[in-house]
Amino acid sequence: MARTLINVPPKAKRGQVVEIKTLISHVMETGYRRNETGVAIPRDIINLFVCTYNGTEIFRADLHQAIAANPFITFFTTATESGTLEFKWTDDNGQVETASAKITVE
Amino acid sequence: MTHVRLAGFVAVLPLICALVPSLATEIAPENRRSAYADMSRETKAMQDDDTANPAMLSVLDGEVLWSRKTGAADRSCADCHGDATQSMKGVAARYPAFDAKSGKPVDLEERINLERAEHQKAPPLRFESDELLALSAYVARQSRGEPIAPPNDERLAPFIAAGRAIFDKRQGQLNLSCALCHDDNWGKRLAGNIVPQGHPTGYPLYRLEWQSLGSLQRRLRNCISGMRADVPDYGAPEYVNLELFLMQRARGMTMESPAVRP
Amino acid sequence: MTDKSYSHPTRRAVLVGAAGAGAFGVAPFLTLRRAEATPETMKAAIHRLIGESPVKKGKVTLDIPPLVENGNTIAMSVAVDSPMTEANHVKAIHVFNEKNPQPDIISVHLGPRAGKATFSTRIRLADSQSVVAIAEMSDGTLWSDTVEVIVTIAACLEYN
Numbered sequence: 006m007a008r009t010l011i012n013v014p015p016k017a018k019r020g021q022v023v024e025i026k027t028l029i030s031h032v033m034e035t036g037y038r039r040n041e042t043g044v045a046i047p048r049d050i051i052n053l054f055v056c057t058y059n060g061t062e063i064f065r066a067d068l069h070q071a072i073a074a075n076p077f078i079t080f081f082t083t084a085t086e087s088g089t090l091e092f093k094w095t096d097d098n099g100q101v102e103t104a105s106a107k108i109t110v111e
Numbered sequence: 112m113t114h115v116r117l118a119g120f121v122a123v124l125p126l127i128c129a130l131v132p133s134l135a136t137e138i139a140p141e142n143r144r145s146a147y148a149d150m151s152r153e154t155k156a157m158q159d160d161d162t163a164n165p166a167m168l169s170v171l172d173g174e175v176l177w178s179r180k181t182g183a184a185d186r187s188c189a190d191c192h193g194d195a196t197q198s199m200k201g202v203a204a205r206y207p208a209f210d211a212k213s214g215k216p217v218d219l220e221e222r223i224n225l226e227r228a229e230h231q232k233a234p235p236l237r238f239e240s241d242e243l244l245a246l247s248a249y250v251a252r253q254s255r256g257e258p259i260a261p262p263n264d265e266r267l268a269p270f271i272a273a274g275r276a277i278f279d280k281r282q283g284q285l286n287l288s289c290a291l292c293h294d295d296n297w298g299k300r301l302a303g304n305i306v307p308q309g310h311p312t313g314y315p316l317y318r319l320e321w322q323s324l325g326s327l328q329r330r331l332r333n334c335i336s337g338m339r340a341d342v343p344d345y346g347a348p349e350y351v352n353l354e355l356f357l358m359q360r361a362r363g364m365t366m367e368s369p370a371v372r373p
Numbered sequence: 374m375t376d377k378s379y380s381h382p383t384r385r386a387v388l389v390g391a392a393g394a395g396a397f398g399v400a401p402f403l404t405l406r407r408a409e410a411t412p413e414t415m416k417a418a419i420h421r422l423i424g425e426s427p428v429k430k431g432k433v434t435l436d437i438p439p440l441v442e443n444g445n446t447i448a449m450s451v452a453v454d455s456p457m458t459e460a461n462h463v464k465a466i467h468v469f470n471e472k473n474p475q476p477d478i479i480s481v482h483l484g485p486r487a488g489k490a491t492f493s494t495r496i497r498l499a500d501s502q503s504v505v506a507i508a509e510m511s512d513g514t515l516w517s518d519t520v521e522v523i524v525t526i527a528a529c530l531e532y533n
Contacts, residue, residue: 022488074322075165153448303525319443373442
């Protein structure tokens, strides 16, 4: 089932600064909500998001409970060379979700 | 925590009492507007950008489910309906529709389950389950931009009338009716929110309050519980009748599915 | 309208429970739960991340709507004025809040390859409060911006 949505411009000029948008489905359970019987629902959030560009880290974010459900993160990077952007989300249970996108740099 | 809720409830009470309790007057067709118009710049941006709209995650899931073979018949939706972008165009804009077999109207989610039972020999998907929402979001997405076009079917008349009666009926601890807020007092503020006209232009939608996608039925249940009235179970005929009436009331307005709302 | 329906908290709690019993396991998000963080907790969290160096106002623009429709999902972006060269760039941007149960919101790590020291996301705020964004520069200096946000509650509180 698709759980991520990535927006990376497919083409860019060398040196151009491009915007990257990422969206992933995740409940981002804070640990403070209670169910109908009053029992606290355990915390379960994505706590780390990393983006690499041909293997080099270009963006890293430590997320906390205050990040809204279905985390949406946008950032910028300089188009240096053609290649692949890899995205990795890690949650409290150690589960990892990945996605990737190709970019052609002229 | 409870007394904060109480404070909120008490604060809202005089505002509700101040609402004009006039005869429910329908909104003139040219005055109808989607709640989209009253949203903040940021929330509008969230709906307008497919990569920012969390509902699109469900649409993508629905696209996968559309082609997945399922049930004892081992058939996918695509096997009969082909390319949804063609075959499903305009469908959500004309639901609920009359189901001849059962002799009553059904909404989109119920239609999906009927199709599953009849043609895929598959069990029904639970209301508000990820799968049912994904499929209805994917189908509804194919009606985005289309005008709401409820069928001109005589058989629907008694059900539309029943839906209208629910809309006009005062109910619950606060003795409110849908019409009182959404026909007579739309555009005014209720505890910091602008009262919308209540048109179903964007369902299923991502509601910020839910932090998830939800159906029109879920929203209606929330409204009814918010009015402190008895909430019928999912699948109750009251919902389809009300949805049918709401679509008639919104005839001609543009579908936005899947939308984002506060 | 009598006072009976809302002067007894226990009766309201029972009503919530009864409505909830029919629900399909959807947990109501209890907004405005008593927040546990304080301005002191926020200060402590800031010091934990960036030490005791002085933080100057400027260079950072924290963009959050001053009045939000729903505290569950609030669009936020942070932009820092910086050439983003190897010699002079933003290393990290940290965002904190005052009244949520936890003071930390997000910490973003950048480098000269970013081109622009700007990012955006969506956050949750439990109550009306201040939000602070602090940028850590490559030369060790710290810059910040603060925004006061008003968070309203929904008019028709619902019990799913």
